[in-house]
Amino acid sequence: MPKQVDHHERREQIAAALMRVAATQGLAAVSLRHVAAEAGVTSGMVQHYFPTKDSMMDFAMRSAGARYEARMNDAIAGLGERPSARELVGALLMVLLPLDETQQADARVALAFQSYAATKLSAAEDLGGGNAELRSFLADQIRSAQSTGAAPGGVDPLHAATGLFAMAEGLGLQVLSAGLSTDAAIAALDAQLDITLGPPPR
Amino acid sequence: MPKQVDHHERREQIAAALMRVAATQGLAAVSLRHVAAEAGVTSGMVQHYFPTKDSMMDFAMRSAGARYEARMNDAIAGLGERPSARELVGALLMVLLPLDETQQADARVALAFQSYAATKLSAAEDLGGGNAELRSFLADQIRSAQSTGAAPGGVDPLHAATGLFAMAEGLGLQVLSAGLSTDAAIAALDAQLDITLGPPPR
Incomplete structure (x- = not known):
């Protein structure tokens, strides 16, 4: 050697x-x-x-997290110069659906880590920080679409963002652990994006 | 002895x-x-x-599942004789939010089992069967509310039901593993119920 x-x-x-x-x-x-x-x-x-086992957990989660971030950046980069709020939010949230085998492998790690974080406060705080950032970005997009009239008003943007983000995570969870088809998950998320942000531009 | x-x-x-x-x-x-x-x-x-470990897993999940079902039955029984679709769907989905310590303990078991099911097909099929039943019940309620004009039309009832159910599960997941406040989770779910099924009766 x-x-x-x-x-x-x-x-x-x-x-x-x-x-x-x-x-x-x-x-x-x-x-x-x-x-x-x-x-x-x-x-x-x-x-x-x-x-330690914790250092392995931590590494696995950071590694999966970094790949989610890279996928979100790729999805945004693919949208062109001036994406609408609907396109931007849709592209970000679709990344949370485990559609292919690579994404499913990362989603399994993320889910295992979420389960671990449910019994360990410090891990929950780590996840919470990242989530709050995404939620606030989504709320800004919804607020801006409401102000231009692209999205229907009368809905609190932060509540709508919280719900939309949770829906995408919940759909991913059900694809992974309860056999929901990826087609059904995409259709449900698309229908909700239409309701919250207006239909996509033609 | x-x-x-x-x-x-x-x-x-x-x-x-x-x-x-x-x-x-x-x-x-x-x-x-x-x-x-x-x-x-x-x-x-x-x-x-x-x-075996699997028999323990199985028992823990069935036990938590039975308590979810009992809570759903209690929630429905508390609604009176002729609940609206909004009240019925709301009561069922609120049970998925881990609001107190007992519910959080069960939700941790459910989440751990979902994570386990994500790597084990037979467990995913078990979960999937129960989910499909609830989803179809929710879709019927949405369809019926749309037909009486209580809920806005133009949304596919099954897509709406799939999304609403996933939102409730995702909110529960985030309360448990990412420090989302129960108030924020309730507000987001309520806002979505208003959108999908119309505002609650006064």
Whole structure:
């Protein structure tokens, strides 16, 4: 073995194994032993990079979170120069629906982490911070669409944003854990976007 | 020890310990050893009633599910003789919001099971069956409210029902795992019920 081990590469190898275990068997199955077997390295090697179960959880969630963010940025970049509020909000929320296998793997990790956060306050606070930011951005979009007359008024923008965001998460949850079809999820979200923000431009 | 052990009482004692472990530490922590320690009995005794981890999972979920159903029945019974569609749907969906400690404990078990079902097809099919039934009931209520003019038309009742149900589940998820306030969750759900089914009767 060469003296200069490529730390970055080794860490990525272990991280990828960790994500495969989490995505296929849930975070409950993420253990030193399982991850080491999946990565084809020793338990000691895994422990060197991820000393505790919590540090593994944390890594898995940040990793899935970073991919959600990248997908949202890609979705926005694909909209062109001056997207409408309807297009912007729709593109962001569609990212929350686990439509293909990669997205489903990340959604499983996110769901396992949400379940973990439900019993651990500090993790819930982390999730809450990111959620509040997205909710406030959505509320701004709804408020702006209402002010131009594109969206129907009479609905509190923050309540509408809270509900719309929760609907997208709930649809994702049901696709993943209760066999809701992705077509039904997309149709339900689209119908709600029409109601909250007006129909899409033709 | 008397020869005639009270099996029912012992089973309930172990089941209650199992639910306490699941609610406070998540289903991942539900093990023979943990449950036995919590119940103050031997691991062998726990194994007698729940031979496998899957049988524990199954019991915990059925138990939480039965309490959801009882709460929904109570909520409907509290509505009087001829509730409007708005009242009926509202009462059913509010049960999905974890508003007090007992409901939060059950919601943690439900969430842990959803996460488990996301990696296990048979569990997802179980959840899916119950969900489809509720969704179809909600769609009937929306359709009926639209036909009497109480609710605005122009929205597909099944899409609206799918979205509304997912919104309630998503709000519950965010209350539990991301620190969304119960007030914000109730306000968002109420606003959506007004939109889908018309304002409540005065």
